[in-house]
Amino acid sequence: MVQERDSRLFHIEDTIRRLLRRNAETHLENAFEKLHPAETAQVFRNLEPEELQSAFHVIQDIERRAEILSECDQHIVLALLDPMANEEVVALLKQIGSDDARHLLESLTEQRAAEVLELLGIGESFIIEDIMAYAPDTAGSIMTDSFVAYFDETTVEEAVAEVRKANEAEYVFYVYVLDEERRLRGVISLRQLLLAEPDKRLSEVMTAHVWSVNVHADQEDVARLVSRYNILAIPVVDDSSNLIGIVTVDDVIDVLRDEATEDILKMAGTHAEEITNLSVGRMAWVRFPWLFVSWLGGIGAAWLIGSFREELSKVIALAAFMPVIIGMAGNVGTQSATIIVRGLATGRVSPNAWLRVVSKQLGAGVILGAAYGVLLGILTLFQFQSMAMLGLVVALSIAASMILAALLSSILPLLLHRFRFDPAVATGPLVTTGVDIIGILVYFSIARFLLL
Amino acid sequence: MVQERDSRLFHIEDTIRRLLRRNAETHLENAFEKLHPAETAQVFRNLEPEELQSAFHVIQDIERRAEILSECDQHIVLALLDPMANEEVVALLKQIGSDDARHLLESLTEQRAAEVLELLGIGESFIIEDIMAYAPDTAGSIMTDSFVAYFDETTVEEAVAEVRKANEAEYVFYVYVLDEERRLRGVISLRQLLLAEPDKRLSEVMTAHVWSVNVHADQEDVARLVSRYNILAIPVVDDSSNLIGIVTVDDVIDVLRDEATEDILKMAGTHAEEITNLSVGRMAWVRFPWLFVSWLGGIGAAWLIGSFREELSKVIALAAFMPVIIGMAGNVGTQSATIIVRGLATGRVSPNAWLRVVSKQLGAGVILGAAYGVLLGILTLFQFQSMAMLGLVVALSIAASMILAALLSSILPLLLHRFRFDPAVATGPLVTTGVDIIGILVYFSIARFLLL
Incomplete structure (x- = not known):
């Protein structure tokens, strides 16, 4: 762990709090100047609402304010923008890329966002409105319009000259190449551009094979492409293959982490x-x-136990082993479900190989079920020497419930995936309470059969 | 989900399996040529051992073979390298960066890795041995030596000429600047280099403030820096501040995902x-x-329940509500622990604000405990109209266990973090079985007090 770094940040947080209480504005200004905007955002997370306002008030530079806001969580952005005049918000928006602008505008009420966009002027608000129009969690919602693209007829020399002149675009590591209808045709890295002969056309030196994503693609898929193919930015195209933005690797990291x-x-x-x-x-x-x-599962379990009242009243000791049996079955079930859910998410478990995947989980369930069955059986025998049968019931029950739990919990996520539901549901209450009920049923059925 | 893309891959996997069975080498070659090395590695994951060997055999191009191996999981690398002659492995190693070389060598037995390194020749094996020497999960273990660095006295013009000549380095988006003792002094992006006046020295145009990490730093901390500050590559320095490698963002993504x-x-x-x-x-x-x-927790619970045998034998119905009470308390506990563990990992929960964090979890526990207490109480009253007291016992027990679970499960990860243990331990059996025992204790104590 970067203990040093983080504890540095905690220390700064304390200092800032102290300075805020003393209203020491000059000291505060100095403290904030030493922080990266991402660090400032981190400190902001832990301030009380009034502290937050005073702290932001100290930071005067508008560019810096904009950078910090881009890094803040939305509820903090909302708190900071709330007391501001619309004109101030517009000034801030002009400082940042379209993806960050979306982040800021989304924190506002719809009405206020509309007012701000109107104030912003036609050209810019047009771009932002476009970006706002894409559904959340799509490529369109995380792309930026800060990219460099030239037509395929441009010469290398012209392109290099253009790159030099270009506004400070967020990512100029790749230069994209378009045909006359602005459709994406290829890509060339800045270094390749430097190496290419000056009088060649971009169409001659570009890489024609270029990954791209549709603007409506799910952001998780975009993230998966970028991370699988180790690329720094992926172009985003609309339905006519026109290049309209790029998603950069830093946003991909955010998506992967949030996911x-x-x-x-x-x-x-x-x-x-x-x-x-x-x-x-x-x-x-x-x-x-x-x-x-x-809770419903628990009620079901209670009802089920109630129906075995007779067995329970005859052998009170049966009640004692309920928690360990349903607990262990639940544990094995959660393990199997988790392994498969995460494996599906990272691509390490292939639904094609479901038979092998399930057999492995079942195998582990059998080994663990047998091991804990023997352990629990022996222990019970020692504890209740007068009732050898109870040991057998308990041993068989824990083994059978663990094996069943492993089997069902590994099949369920694969089935959910097959029918295009989110397999992660399987690690939720469905499995745990399902396994509770199966465990109780198995336990008391075996008890009824062997003990009574 | 990129269902289309993934189902494309599943389809290809099927095709490849079929072609393998038919021994259709030419078709197989064509099929593999269309795949990105990362996709090939993905397909390899799901092949049976013999299929794997035949598939790799079809791929002749050594560069491609090396690229694919770099993307494979280690047990697959091992299987593929096993039947190869050491000379072949050396040829493969020469194709790849030092970080990927480490990945390959680590799959081998120590003895074989030593043989291969000896064959590799002094210059190259020296670099790789260096990299192998760093502990796993450190910056040194994931860094690459493919970077571009020049001395600070170099002119912009000379640097641009050098970049053009440089071997195909993995990342030339940044050019690092060194002083005469090879200590890291600054950084300049390729684009800034293009923009700078040709006769200036690098020391005049570079950014002197540059993030770097020590070669022994934990890889998770490296990943956190790169993702927090949105940088594409971070320089790695040894204890004398000499630049010895860089960690690139694509490796950071792997670290974050594995984490x-x-x-x-x-x-x-x-x-x-x-x-x-x-x-x-x-x-x-x-x-x-x-x-x-x-399991030990479960045995403890069984013993505890055994000690309340008298209560149970008087009111058999008590047994029925055990699973729902310990289950719900366990759920709330897991939720609180998970929120805090993940919050600590992502920096959204600050240990400084522990009082607020714990109070919030406790607050949620009180609301949920009260709500489910009332629900369960009412239900029990309807079910067991003859024993109004049982409803009260059950209601109080579920509420008290849920509240206690929320409190303890939120304090525990913070305490672990405070004393530099891994807070994630708190989401494991410690909490679940601890909560089981607390739930049972609370339940039967209340029952003893109110019912008997």
Whole structure:
């Protein structure tokens, strides 16, 4: 861990808090100047609302303000833009790329965003409105219009001259090549451009094979392409193959990270927004549905146990082993489901090879089920020497439930994937409560058969 | 999802399998030529061992072979290199960057790697041995020596001429600037270099503020720096600040993805290797310890329940509600722990703000505990109208266990982080079985007090 770096940041956070309390504006200015905008955004996350306003107030430079806002979470952007005049927001928007502009505008209410766009003037607001029009989580929503493209008839010499003149585009590592109808035809890296003979045309020196994505493509797919093929930026085209933007690797990293966070939190039955969301009530609300499914499963389990009341009343000791049996089966089931869900997400598990994948999970389930069956059986025998049969019941039950759990939890995500549902659902309450019920059923059925 | 792309790959996989069975080498060659090395590696993952050998045999071009091997998982690299002569392996190594060479050599046995390095010749084996010497998961283990650096006295014109001449370096988006002792002094992007006046020295035009990492830094920290500051490559320096390599953004993406996979699987009590590991026995073995902790917890729970035998025998119905109470408490606990563990990993939860973080989780626990307490209480009242008290016991128990679970599961990861342990441990069996035991204790204590 970059413990040093992070603890540096914590230290700075403390200093800033202290300076804010003392209202020491000059010191504060100095402190913020030493921070990267991403670090400032990080510090902002942990300030109280009033501290946040005073801290932002200290930062005067508009370019810096814009950079910081681009790095902030949306609820912080909202808090910071709220007291500002629309003219100020417009000035900020003019400082940043179209992808960051989208980020800022999305934090505002629809009405205010419209007011700001109107103030922004036709040319620029047109581009931003275009970008705002793409659905969230599509290539269009994360692309930027800061790229360099020339027509295929341009000579290398002209292109180099153009690159020199070009505005500070975000990414000029690649120069894109277009035909006369602005359709993407090829790509050339800046270095290749430097190496090429000056009087050649771009069409002669470019790489004609170029990955691109449609503007409506899912951002996760874009991320997967960029990371699979190790590219720094991927061109985005509209339905007529016209080049309209690029997605750069830094945005891809954000997508991959958010996706991983989303997957992790989905496993626990909550949402990524919970980490940033400030209200406790909303947090509880987000978790409620998942817990409700689990609760229904619990009620089902209670009803099921109730139907074995007779067995229980005869052998009270049966109750003692319920948690370990359903717990262990749930654990093995979660493991199998998680392995397969993550394997599908990273491409390491192929749905084509489902038989091999399921057999492996089943195999592990059999080994673990047998091992823990023997362990639990022996322990029970020692504990309840008067009832040898109880040991056998408990051993068979834990083995059978673990094996069944491994089998079902590995089939379920593959089935969900096959029918184009999100396999991650399988790591949720469906499996855990399903396995609870199966475990109880197996346990008491075996008990009824062997004990009574 | 890039369903189209992925289903294209599945389709190709099927085709390749069919061609392999028919031994149609020419068709196979054509099929592989159309694939990116990363796609070929993806197809290789799902082939049986004998298919794998025949498929690789078809690919003759050594450069292509090397590219594909760089993209393969290590157990596949091992399988492919195993039947090869050492001379062939050396020829392959000469085709690839030092970071990929490490990947290949690490797949071999130590003895064979030594033989290959000896064959490779002094100059090259020296560089690779250097890289092999860095501990796994450090900056040194993922860096490449393919970078461009010039002394600070070099003129812009000379540097541009050098870049044109340079070997095909992996990343020439940045040119690094060194002082006479090869210490890193600055950086200039290729585009800035193009724009600079030709007779200026690099020291005059470079950016002196440059992020770098020590060669022994943890790769996760490197990844965090690169992703936080949106840079494409970060220079790696040794303890004397000499520039010895760079870590590029594509490797950072791999690190971030592997880290996320590792975190996700850790939550389920298994390891990332399980996805690629082929042996069922080893899979079971990897999971055994985690399950064992959980099993011990289950035994503890059984013993605890046994000590409440009297209560149970008087009110058999008590047993029925055990799974729902410990299940719901476990769910809320996992949610709180997961939110905080992931928040710590992504920097969205600050340990400085622990009081606010824990209060929020506790708040959500109180709301959810109260809600499900009321729901369960009402349901129990309807079910067991003769025993109004049971409803109260069950309602109080589920509420109290959920609240306790939320509190403990949010404090635990913060404590672990504070004392520099891995907070992810908190999402494992420690919490789940701990919560099981707390739930049972709370439940039967309340029952003893109110029912008997």
